[in-house]
Amino acid sequence: MRSSFGGIELAKRALFAQQTALQTTGHNIANANTKGYTRQVVNLVASRPIEVPGLMRSDIPGQLGQGVEFDAIKRVREGFLDHQFYNENKELGSWTIRKDVLEKLEAITNEPSDTGIRQVIEKFWSAWQVFSREPENTTARAALKESALAMTDSFNHTASQLNDLHKDITENIKVKVREANTIITQVAKLNREIFRVEGLGNSANDLRDQRDLLVDQLSGIANVTIDNTSNGYNIRMGNVELVNGVNVVNTFAETPLPNPDGTVTPPATGITFDDAYKSGSLNSGEVFGMIESRDTYLASYTFQLNAMVKSLVEGNVEITLPKGSVLPPKLPAGTIMGGTTYTGEEVLTDEQRVLTADTVITVKGLNGLHGLGYSLDSPPQSGIPFFAIKTGAEGGYSAANITVNPEITKSVSKIVASARILTDANGKIVRNAEGHEVLVKGNNDIALLAAGFRNARFNFDPTATGTPILTNGTFDEFFRAMVGQLGVQSQEAKRQAANQKVLVDQVEGRRQSVSGVSNDEEMANMIKYQHAYNAAARAMTTYDEMLDKVINGMGQVGR
Numbered sequence: 001m002r003s004s005f006g007g008i009e010l011a012k013r014a015l016f017a018q019q020t021a022l023q024t025t026g027h028n029i030a031n032a033n034t035k036g037y038t039r040q041v042v043n044l045v046a047s048r049p050i051e052v053p054g055l056m057r058s059d060i061p062g063q064l065g066q067g068v069e070f071d072a073i074k075r076v077r078e079g080f081l082d083h084q085f086y087n088e089n090k091e092l093g094s095w096t097i098r099k100d101v102l103e104k105l106e107a108i109t110n111e112p113s114d115t116g117i118r119q120v121i122e123k124f125w126s127a128w129q130v131f132s133r134e135p136e137n138t139t140a141r142a143a144l145k146e147s148a149l150a151m152t153d154s155f156n157h158t159a160s161q162l163n164d165l166h167k168d169i170t171e172n173i174k175v176k177v178r179e180a181n182t183i184i185t186q187v188a189k190l191n192r193e194i195f196r197v198e199g200l201g202n203s204a205n206d207l208r209d210q211r212d213l214l215v216d217q218l219s220g221i222a223n224v225t226i227d228n229t230s231n232g233y234n235i236r237m238g239n240v241e242l243v244n245g246v247n248v249v250n251t252f253a254e255t256p257l258p259n260p261d262g263t264v265t266p267p268a269t270g271i272t273f274d275d276a277y278k279s280g281s282l283n284s285g286e287v288f289g290m291i292e293s294r295d296t297y298l299a300s301y302t303f304q305l306n307a308m309v310k311s312l313v314e315g316n317v318e319i320t321l322p323k324g325s326v327l328p329p330k331l332p333a334g335t336i337m338g339g340t341t342y343t344g345e346e347v348l349t350d351e352q353r354v355l356t357a358d359t360v361i362t363v364k365g366l367n368g369l370h371g372l373g374y375s376l377d378s379p380p381q382s383g384i385p386f387f388a389i390k391t392g393a394e395g396g397y398s399a400a401n402i403t404v405n406p407e408i409t410k411s412v413s414k415i416v417a418s419a420r421i422l423t424d425a426n427g428k429i430v431r432n433a434e435g436h437e438v439l440v441k442g443n444n445d446i447a448l449l450a451a452g453f454r455n456a457r458f459n460f461d462p463t464a465t466g467t468p469i470l471t472n473g474t475f476d477e478f479f480r481a482m483v484g485q486l487g488v489q490s491q492e493a494k495r496q497a498a499n500q501k502v503l504v505d506q507v508e509g510r511r512q513s514v515s516g517v518s519n520d521e522e523m524a525n526m527i528k529y530q531h532a533y534n535a536a537a538r539a540m541t542t543y544d545e546m547l548d549k550v551i552n553g554m555g556q557v558g559r
Helices: 006-030 079-109 117-133 138-199 205-221 273-279 286-314 365-370 406-410 445-455 475-515 519-553
Strands: 040-046 068-075 225-229 232-237 240-244 316-321 359-364 387-389 402-404
Touching (some): 006 068, 006 519, 068 205, 079 475, 117 445, 138 205, 138 273, 138 286, 138 402, 138 406, 205 232, 273 286, 286 365, 316 445, 365 445, 445 475
Antiparallel strands (some): 040 068, 225 232
16 A cells, blocks of 8 residues: 655655755855855755555556655866866966066166166266366266266165065065965865764865865965875875875975074974975975075076176276386286286386386276276375275175275275376486375376276186176176076066966866856756745645545545
8 A cells, every 4th residue: 555645755855855955056156256165066866766565566567756865965176177277376376476576676677777777887987988088187086986986886776675685585485384384284174174074974065165275375385286085185295295184294494594603404393495496396386486586586686796796896807008107016916917916915116117018917807907006195196996895794895795995985086097107218217305206197097998998808707606697798798688688587487477377267267167156057056946846845735735635534424
């Protein structure tokens, strides 16, 4: 005999199933703009049918259907697209950072322009030319001093900006260390929570969305690979394991500062991004872009700028002093003449000082040339170094510590133009009644040679300590090559970043087409499930009316 209440049970299952579908649809609509949310669907399945009961077996064809039920609420997500996103997102993070840093370097260099460092250098050389025409003019001397100060200040400011950018990048790496560690810890906690929830037979869809969003963010920071196991996500960065199921295997540590003795004490726990970069485990992502920009681009342009300064101040340059020039009693250290390299301590005789023919001399940059002449002081003094290192600064000459010699700043008479001391017809040095040498004030040999440094060729890395953009050339050629290289690198970074952005957007678009919430689709589903719910309710009412008739309208005979 068939059950009189089977229809009510069937309708009840339909009501529960359609109600769950409506609730899930509402959940999707509510999270349509939630970042990282994955569309969910109710998996409706037909309930297991039964045969009509009988003494031996059912003699009625077929089976009785038991309606509908849902066996799961699933996320609509494609793992392949997730892995594609991770791979493209890490490259986008790397090139975006490099593009930003190179754009900042372009802004610091400010070339080509009428206000950049190249214009300041040009004005410095022009001031020497004007000075060579009027070596005794105090105004020309003052203009040269101011041009020199403007140039050294420009070098100082540029070096300061590069140093600040270096500090900013290092500080940003520290921020990324903390951000990555937070994500790693949260992923491990979510692995544990998801394992607990799903171990009880439930679906941890929203927790999985949170975990996937965290992994998306981590993929932009560093190159990570994800392995989805029964214990949760395992995360690796190259050869470094970060998360294994519910356990955090490794975290990141900040790169320690050097000790006073120059040694570096490694962190007690964790791995630094710098060490991962050197070992090759870190090869893309935002942090890779930061380290690459800091240790390659920024270090390179700092080296180039310092190479310019060192060459200007103390780079080897061959000059020709004309016949009749009189050398100072002590040649500047490093001066090479006649195959002899002078240390600055040797004292020349009067005969050695007077040049009887044009003489080729190798001097140590503008400082070395300036030391071959004489000031306007009375009695005349040998030239002092034109440039000096800032007080308190350490190391050799660099863009950060170069300045005009304070003695020249105080008195422009210290600027050297003349290379001649009064001599008689026999070429012997003439001294006045006090026994002092007499300066030939109208001479401009040193000033002309200094102005010619603009076209002199320098070896910008004589000790082979770096990789200069140009090993041999003029200052103008070197600076143009440096600016040109920066422009090409910046253009390439912009192109790569734009291309990666297109790829990431394409993968994300495909991922959203699968996992994203479409309000139009959800509204259509809502109407569909609403009608199904209403129909099930109507069926329930019909069965109720039938039972009412059986219970209350039958069995009246014999009362």
